[in-house]
Amino acid sequence: MIKASSNAAGLPFLPANLLGGLLCLHRSQSKSGSMATTTMEPESAAETSVPQAKTITLAECQGHMSDKDCWLVVDGKVYDVTPFLDEHPGGFDTLVSNSGKDATEDFDEIGHSRAAKEMLAKYYIGDYAGGASRKASKAAPAVSGAEAASSTLSSLLKALLPILIVLAAVYYLQLTQQAKAAA
Numbered sequence: 001m002i003k004a005s006s007n008a009a010g011l012p013f014l015p016a017n018l019l020g021g022l023l024c025l026h027r028s029q030s031k032s033g034s035m036a037t038t039t040m041e042p043e044s045a046a047e048t049s050v051p052q053a054k055t056i057t058l059a060e061c062q063g064h065m066s067d068k069d070c071w072l073v074v075d076g077k078v079y080d081v082t083p084f085l086d087e088h089p090g091g092f093d094t095l096v097s098n099s100g101k102d103a104t105e106d107f108d109e110i111g112h113s114r115a116a117k118e119m120l121a122k123y124y125i126g127d128y129a130g131g132a133s134r135k136a137s138k139a140a141p142a143v144s145g146a147e148a149a150s151s152t153l154s155s156l157l158k159a160l161l162p163i164l165i166v167l168a169a170v171y172y173l174q175l176t177q178q179a180k181a182a183a
């Protein structure tokens, strides 16, 4: 049985301690979650840097936005589609107008065939420094089990918090009534 203690103002410590403990637990969980991410980063960077892909920034891509020199980004990768401009069944202008930016959304919206997706490899020149594009960033949370577990715990605590506050209030009222009855 857990006993409640009182401070100088006669307030019971138990609910506050209970809540405080839970909040600390929550905080330490989030901290360990972020620590895990930072400590794991160099490892995964080392793993991915083995093939030594060139990283290309958005600014670099923006220097290649003409019908003579055309770079675009699809799914976190940069493609120099200059030799393909005249062959593109969707027209060279669609490629030029999608150059110098992340064209993933437009590329996907067209519903390009598997053959078209396989053609991409022919024009690959490096990885996009702007980070994973829409498709890649959607897939990322699914593979991170630790992050998913941490967010589940976080939402569980958020759901429990109002209940704990109500319980603490009821408990406090009971104690004050008992104190009044005893007086």
Ligand code: HEM
Binding pocket: 072, 074, 079, 081, 088, 089, 090, 091, 094, 095, 098, 103, 106, 107, 110, 111, 112, 113, 114, 115, 116, 117, 119, 120, 123
């Ligand atoms: C490097 C990137 C790209 C490659 C290799 C590529 C390749 C192709 C190929 C092979 C087709 C023929 C249809 C198919 O097989 O799906 C096609 C059609 C098409 N593409 Fe692309 N494409 C690229 C980027 C883009 C982008 C960024 C757009 C922007 C909207 C675009 C718009 C279109 C359109 C409108 C068609 C015609 C679809 C139709 O007539 O039904 N493409 N593309």
